[in-house]
Amino acid sequence: MVVPLNGDKKVFFEGIFDGGGNIISGKHHSSSASKRFHDMLIKQLKSAITKEEALGIINNNHDN
Numbered sequence: 001m002v003v004p005l006n007g008d009k010k011v012f013f014e015g016i017f018d019g020g021g022n023i024i025s026g027k028h029h030s031s032s033a034s035k036r037f038h039d040m041l042i043k044q045l046k047s048a049i050t051k052e053e054a055l056g057i058i059n060n061n062h063d064n
Contacts, residue, residue, distance in 0.1 A: 013037045037061075 011028035016036050018024045026033030041061060048054040 016040075 012025065013028070013031065013033040014025040016024050016026075016033040018032065018036060024033045024036070028034055041057070044057045044061075045054055048057055
């Protein structure tokens, strides 16, 4: 899940599962949570046929 960090425009990932099933968190840049999240998002987006489906997938992955 993507959440704003301290009401800021910075992005923080939490509740992301690593390869071993452990829950990890991290900043948007240079974190394993970011890498795992984006890999999962890309995989989900590949199944979208329409722009509306893609936007729905993106919105479902955000906290707000």
